[in-house]
Amino acid sequence: MSEIQFSEALSGTKTSRIDPEYFNRAATKTLKMIKGTLRLGDLVQDGYRVVYETTEAIDREEGERLGLPYFLQSADISTPFINAKSMVCVALSDWERYPKGRIIPGELLIEVKGKAEKIALVPDDFPKNTLVTGTCFKLTTKQRVDQYFLASYLTCRYGQALKDRLKSNLLVSYIAKDDLYRLPIPDLSPEIKLKIKFCFDRCFEAHEEAQSLMDEAETTLLRALGLENWQAPESLSYVRNSRDAFAAGRLDAEHFQEKYYAAKTALIKAGAKCFIPFPELLESLTNGHTPLRHDLSKGEVPFLCAEHVNDFNIKFDSEKRILLEHHGKELARTAVHDGDVLLTIKGRIGNAAIAENVPGAVNINQDVALLRLNETLPIWYIVAYLNCRFGKLQSEKMATGAINPFLGLFSVRRFEVPEFEYETMQEIADSTQSLVKSSRSAWQKASQFLDTAKRAIEIAIEENETAAMAYLEGAV
Missing domain, CATH: 3.90.220.20 (DNA methylase specificity domains)
Structure with a gap:
């Protein structure tokens, strides 16, 4: 059982949550470990979530033949990657009606509806004629390096605990924009953020190798x-x-x-x-x-x-x-x-x-x-x-x-x-078996680089930034 002050309960979120799920032990413990007053919104340049009305999925093969835009759904995301080959298409009228939903290279996509667990980074060579599902919040950061930092933080143990507590509505979980922007984050130096970016660069290189081998298979x-x-x-x-x-x-x-x-x-x-x-x-x-x-x-x-x-x-x-x-x-x-x-x-x-x-x-x-x-x-x-x-x-x-x-x-x-x-x-x-096994090895390498970035964030929270940098130096 956790005990909190009434004033703390009223100041937790914009909606003044007082339910026990919000003040669960893992989240309250994490809050005490994160020092400072930096919030996720402090790093954001722009952010938006589109609410679509009557969008209808169109078979990809048919859509490509007609030159229609793609539609990225949560099912196309496997943190932190996007499987562009699995996307469906939507009508051109949707592209014209929802300009805010158009994907931007370098964006960070955060799933905020349903399971609200997935995170994805949009690569620079991603198809630009793509609309992003309303299940995801799409944001750009003031500094490009911060998208890698946020991606690793929000998927590490402590970031996940704080993000999970923001979910409201027991039937279909949802994280409101204001609550997401108020999420506490550790204040780390540019040096460690660059090291985390290096991990993500290697992660995406391994992912590209894995995908190439799988395409060949x-x-x-x-x-x-x-x-x-x-x-x-x-x-x-x-x-x-x-x-x-x-x-x-x-x-x-x-x-x-x-x-x-x-x-x-x-x-x-x-x-x-x-x-x-x-x-x-x-x-x-x-x-x-x-x-x-x-x-x-x-x-x-x-x-x-x-x-x-x-x-x-x-x-x-x-x-x-x-x-x-x-x-x-x-x-x-x-x-x-x-x-x-x-x-x-x-x-x-x-x-x-x-x-x-x-x-x-x-x-x-x-x-x-x-x-x-x-x-x-x-x-x-x-x-x-x-x-x-x-x-x-x-x-x-x-x-x-x-x-x-x-x-x-x-x-x-x-x-x-x-x-x-x-x-x-x-x-x-x-030949197929050999290529698939090689692809899996590359996938495993990509996963290891992602885990390294996440663990570095956890060490910085548990101990200090010096210990996290030492871990990164030894790991990569």
């Missing part, structure tokens, strides 16, 4: 088959017979687009001997569910959603949790083990990754399918195919729902994987 299959320059046709009209429609069990025109048939023809011309139905490759296929009436903030077992599965990669550090009892009983069939393949089946469908080095008990929700494959084809070849342009087209073809795409397990079972000469498939598998 995603195109390995296409290069091996001579299909890296293949483009899907966009026919305005096409004819299909009733037999095809009844066999597919679909009557919607989207399912029968010419590009899907052209993709299969291209694979045949590239040497595909046949197309193996998914059931012949599967030992089992299932997906999870969310335990009824369970608070996902409580539990011992990480609970993965579609946002945690990207092409070739799985993020096991989910904030969502389930109980060990759920994991061992009602969700026992979806317990994730090394060698399992996870496939996203809702929202951003068709992302496939092999589970490796699973950190103990991990489970999945209903937006992720768990595939256990037999040895008919090399597993890394199958995943490489699912993540390449042709595999994505297959996921798109089999999906239902235009606004929020969904792949039912019935649809996944109707997938097919092209079979080539075994030597070709094994070469694709080996």
Whole structure:
């Protein structure tokens, strides 16, 4: 239990918070450790959060064809990076209506709605025709070096504790601008801030290397088959017979687009001997569910959603949790083990990754399918195919729902994987696996530089700036 003065409660925020969540022990302890009266707003040049009204997401491929602006959502942020490739598009009218939402290179993006946990730095070469979600507060600092300092401070243990206490509204958490600007921050010298910037520079270099290797992994299959320059046709009209429609069990025109048939023809011309139905490759296929009436903030077992599965990669550090009892009983069939393949089946469908080095008990929700494959084809070849342009087209073809795409397990079972000469498939598998592992090593290096910057801030708060500088000198 913590005890505070009534006058302290009234002066905490603009809204005079007196709830115990605001005066939690971690936050009050951090406040005593941070000396001085410097506030986050003292470093800000300009800041804004846009409230959008009727913005509608447009498929990226369609949007790029029409020259539409991009729309950056919180799901596109993985602190402190932005995955520009995952952004959707919005109408040109939104770009004209919300000029304050336009992204600016060098901005710091702070998630202030929902989980309010993510932070991102906008690189100088980021697409300028991008609008930023209203879930994030976008700000520029008076001194460029301060954006790196704030990014590391707000994600370190102490900055996170003070930021978390600002969340209001129990249903959808939100941090008000005035409260964010009043957030206490440590007053550090320009010298240590430059060292922190150096950490971020190395972090982004490693991230760029990791992304380059991952891009190469995603195109390995296409290069091996001579299909890296293949483009899907966009026919305005096409004819299909009733037999095809009844066999597919679909009557919607989207399912029968010419590009899907052209993709299969291209694979045949590239040497595909046949197309193996998914059931012949599967030992089992299932997906999870969310335990009824369970608070996902409580539990011992990480609970993965579609946002945690990207092409070739799985993020096991989910904030969502389930109980060990759920994991061992009602969700026992979806317990994730090394060698399992996870496939996203809702929202951003068709992302496939092999589970490796699973950190103990991990489970999945209903937006992720768990595939256990037999040895008919090399597993890394199958995943490489699912993540390449042709595999994505297959996921798109089999999906239902235009606004929020969904792949039912019935649809996944109707997938097919092209079979080539075994030597070709094994070469694709080996090359893809090697590139993915190299990419993960670079990602780990980027993460280490970020952790170094965060730890330096913590040491400066716990001890002093001299100790923090000594730590940085030894670490980098």
